[in-house]
Amino acid sequence: MEDLINTTSGITKLNNHNYQNWQSCIKSYLEGQDLWEVINGNDTKPPENDYTCRKWKVKAGKVMYVLKSTIEDELLHQIKDDDTPKMAWDNFASLFSKTNDVQLQYGKNF
Numbered sequence: 001m002e003d004l005i006n007t008t009s010g011i012t013k014l015n016n017h018n019y020q021n022w023q024s025c026i027k028s029y030l031e032g033q034d035l036w037e038v039i040n041g042n043d044t045k046p047p048e049n050d051y052t053c054r055k056w057k058v059k060a061g062k063v064m065y066v067l068k069s070t071i072e073d074e075l076l077h078q079i080k081d082d083d084t085p086k087m088a089w090d091n092f093a094s095l096f097s098k099t100n101d102v103q104l105q106y107g108k109n110f
Contacts, residue, residue, distance in 0.1 A: 014071040019096035026070060030063060038063045044086040060085050 008029065014022040030036040037043040038059050046053050046060070063085035068076060071092075078095060079088035 008066055008070055011070045014075060014092070019092070022070065023092075026066065030066065033062070035059055035063050035066075038085045039089045040086070044084060046084075064088065 011025045011029065012018060012022065027036065030039065038056070043056060043059070046056050064079075064082075067079065067085065067088050071079075075092075078091055082088040082091060
């Protein structure tokens with residue numbers, strides 16, 4: 001876990017202005033840690049088998065830690081009840097695509 005803390009401490013926390021950069025950094029980090037499959041791959045849901053389910057939960061827990069520790073505190077409520085890392089990732093994608101649509105529509109920076 002200490003490796004996760006040390007490596008993610010260099011990633012700028014997600015806020016209302018940097019989703020694209022944050023998303024790119026997190027994706028690269030998770031790919032490098034062999035955890036990306038839990039968000040975007042064949043491992044997005046817990047398996048039925050008890051042994052592989054336990055392994056999946058460990059990976060999912062690591063991913064959720066990375067996501068939660070690299071966002072500003074005011075965004076934590078967006079994913080606190082999500083059951084899987086994919087749900088959390090998709091929530092941010094949806095939230096920030098809506099924010100970007102509003103910004104483009106009104107020509108404003110939030």
